[in-house]
Every structure is written in structure tokens, then in C-alpha cells.
Amino acid sequence: MTRPSLLGRLISEDYPRNRVLAGLLIIAFVGLALAPFLFPGTRPLSVATRICIFILLAASYDVVLGYTGIVSFGHAMFFGFGAYGVAIMLARGWVGWDAMAIGLAAALALSAAVAALIGLISLRVKAIFFSMMTLAVASFALILATQMRDLTGGEDGLTFRLPPALMPSFRLVAEPLFGVRIDGRILTYYLIFGTSLAFFLLLLRIVNSPFGRVLQAIRENEFRAEALGFSVVLHRTLAGVIGACVATIAGALLAIALRYNGPAASMSFEIMVDSILLMAVIGGMGTLYGPLIGAVLIVLAQYYLQPGMEILSSALSGFPVLPALFHPDRWLLWLGVLFVTIVYFFPSGVVGRLRALSASRPARSA
């Protein structure tokens, strides 16, 4: 057995195992790594930023849902904790890296504590009732965030300034690089890209570790995992805490990207269902690459489906009915059609389908 290559070790030997998937992952990586240079402009940069953040968020949810089989609807709450952690500190006027670090640390502590508590609740409350519990806890957190105006800014949320190096007016070097000014926005993007990449690789390692294998065993057959001597409560709780903490980090990145946070931006059920859950399900649960692909697809659809339909609609202006059918106002309808189609034809998600196509063996993992 030879030692795996550096790339192999970086991705914990979790190879794509399908050529199309490998191609998609390389395109996503190169596209995101060079986004400020390949797609100049404010809008493409915010799309790329959002993709990075949601890849990390959806991947963290996959550890909980896809690998461990815990059906939780409270994941957006941890995302919100992270965003509020940074926002609350910076909105008080203490603008500095130390303030951001303290805010994030406090948010991580809160997330870990709440996730551990939810893990212990799972001892007593099972299956659908457990899922309802997570929904109740998340609703409670959302109500608190909306009501505690002095702390959170209520519905309006909080706007704030970042440390100077991350503000648009900052210039790292005087001369543009490849025609792009290296300003604070670009530095912010690379901070987010680098953090997302690092934590995505960390999650990839965790799910491929001996611990991660036990998580899959628990998903497959909790009863038998316990009979082999694995503590189901310990593993489930720890998986929940890891997922929650990484979601918290993603939330902090969101607040940095927007220089704003409010309940709708990070904590709402639209985030939970329209983004996190759909990304994991459409991409393919229990693969980590699935949520990555799902996040790319859905963020792109959210940003570009409407303008694309506008072009399509005006191109069809000579025909009856069609222009109205593809009117940009109908974009949500088509987004829905797209999702239902994918879920119907690829029940194991895009990645699950691709891997099944090229699988020489029917097993889910090594």
C-alpha cells in the first residue's frame, strides 16, 4: 500500500469516483479560486461569495443529516448564531479583528452548548418528534432574535463596518493585478474562500475518519452500532456539535460578506428549507460533494434564473402564451419545477446518481 499523494491526503482519499463529478468539482474549484479575475464586477463577486458560504453551510448540514441520519430542522439557527456573533460585536462600534474573534468565539460556545443539549434530547425524543423539537428550538431562537431589538436590531437587523483591510476603500497594492484592483472587497472574498475551503476539507477528513465511519454505521443501523459497543448518544451529539460549529463559522462569514445581519438574512426558515435542505438533497446527501454541487446550482439559480428568463421571454415575444409563461415574474415557478424534476429523477441527488452510474461496485463507501 503506497502512501497517498498530497492531493489524496488533502481530500482524505475521498475521490469523486466519477469523471463528470471530478470535472464539475475542478470547474467549481477553479471558478471560485479565480472568481475576482474571471468574473469581474460586484454582482459576480457576491454570487461567488454566497456560493462559498453556502457550500460550507450545506456541507455542515450533511454531516448531521447525510452521514449520521439526524433529521434536524434547526440548522439555520446555528448559521444565525455565527452571523449575530460577529454583527453584534461590530455594530457596537468596536471595529477590530479582536472584536470579530470574540463574537465568533461566543457564538461557537452558544452553538456547541445548544447542539449538545439537542443531542441529549435525542436520548428521549425519537424520529419525527425529535425533528419537531429541533423546529421548536429554532423557532424560539428566531423569535428571540426578532424581539430582542436592543441586542439584535430586531427585524431591521444590524449594519456595521469591518476592520479597514476588509472595507472596499482599502488598497492592498497600488497597481491593479491582471486589470483587477486588489481592494478590501477582494481580500474579504479570499478570506471567505480560504476559510470555506479549509473547513470543507476538515469536514471531508472527519467523515472519512474512524469517527466518521461510526456515524455512517449509526445512520445505517443504530441498534447494531450500539450492540458493537459504539455509544450512539456520544457520536450523534458530537456530530451535531461539529455540524453546528461549522454552520456558525459559515454564519460569521455571511455577516462579514454582507456587513449586515438580520433574521431574514441568516436565520429564517427560507434559509433552512430553500437553501440548506434543498442543497443537501439535490446535490446528494452523505457525500459532502453533493451539498457542494447543490450549493453552486441553487445559488446560481437564485441569481441568474430571473435575468435568464427575461432574455428568453423577450426572445419569444412573437409567439403566443410563451412570453407570458417565461415572464421573469414566474421565476419561482420554474425554480420549483427544476427542483421537483431533480428530486424526482435523482432521488439520491446529483452526486449519488453520478457515482451510481460509474460504480463498478454497489457499496456506498469503501
Place this chain on the structure above:
Amino acid sequence: MASLAPILETRDLTVRFGGHVAVDGVTCSFEPGTLTAIVGPNGAGKTTYFNLISGQLRATAGAVLFKGEDVTALTPDRRARLGMGRAFQLTNLFPNLSVFENVRLAAQARRGGRLDLLSMASSHRDLADKANDYLARVSLTEKASFAAASLSHGDQRKLEVALLIALEPDIFMFDEPTAGMSVDEAPVILDLIEAIKSQRRKTVLLVEHKMDVVRRLADRVIVLHNGRLVADGEPAAVVASPIVQEAYLGVRQTGAAHV
């Protein structure tokens, strides 16, 4: 052998489901290095007795002692870590994981140790070697990469047994290990159990319907009937005793039918 301290004891072990007493005050001790067969008609409480011992069920009354320690209140995973291993009557595997990964997980459980989140599972060659070794012993090597769910019934039974032996427990609990296996598949499993027994270091509890298997393997036979322990002793003597003839007759015939 009678002088050895028992490795496992049940004292007045009882479980009630509503008004039905499934296991009724069973007191029994098992000496290390012996193979005890547990027989009795369907519904006699054999599997329930196993569930009480390995912790899947909580006793209503009575106690389970393992190596002299009261384990009645412990969860199944704690008991497994103490050295109590259990295979199940209804196949109970990790269906979407590979055959290899199923056994590798059992080997990982055996090794125990601290939680390991940061090494690659595939880098632990010792666990992989062990898993391959155990797969070879139940002749499943060629099917190592198949999903467990895709195996035939007989192969799933073999994998079930492989999981138990990979756990290397101090006490092996087999619940009808050869049920539903074909005539040419069963010997692989029976030879394995015989090999464990012949080492004389491990204790084996075996629920079994087939009398020829019981006669071949057992040092001792206990008989459960309506949740009670009704006979206990040498295989030949127990099978010949009137109470067993009466309690066991029906099952003996069905048992003979699929031998």
C-alpha cells in the same frame, strides 16, 4: 471446571410485557470456556433471555452479572465494551455499507480507544487486515466490496457471524446462527463455533433448534419453556428427560424437518 467462578450469571431474571411474563425468574450461571446450548419451543423466551443479557431489553426484576460485576443497568454498548458479544437471529447489518466495511467497523469497535476524528480510516491497515482475515474465515472474501444488503440470506448470516467474531468478545452469544442456511453453507459457521469452543478460552451461548447441532457442540444444555428454566445438564441427559420430551416434542419435529 465446576470450581471456576462463573463469567456470566443471571439471578431471578424476569421481564414482563403487560401481563405476559416472557422470561420468568431465570437463575443460571455460565462457566468460562464452556459452550451452553439454550433450547426450547418457539416463544419460550430464548431470544428475550439473550436480549436481557446483552442489554437490548431492560429487566423488570433480577440481575445480570458479568465477570462478577452487576451489569443490569448498563446500556448495550457498555456491555459490548466489557466483552459481551452478540449476533442476532434476524440479520442485523449495516445494509448500504460494504461487506468489508461492516467487519472493519466491528474490528474498530474491538480496538476501542479514544475518538479519532482526524486520521483517515483507510490508513489503519491493522483494522483492514483483521477485517480481511475474518472475511476469509467465513468465506466472504470475494464479496468484500458488495453492499451488505445485496448478499444472499446465507451470506448475510455469515457476515452476521463475522461481525461477532471480529468483535473478539469474552462471551459469544449466537442466536440460531445457521437458521435458513443451506446444507452446504451451515458447516462453515458450525466449524467456526467449534473452533471458538475448542480454544477453551471463550464462553459461548448458543440458541439452537437443531438437535444434531446441539449434540455436536454443546457441553451443557438448558431448556426454557414459557419463560422458565425447566432443565439443565449434560446434553444427552437433558434431551432424554421427560420434561423436555413433553415441552420440546413439537419443536423437535419441526427442527428435524429442516435439518
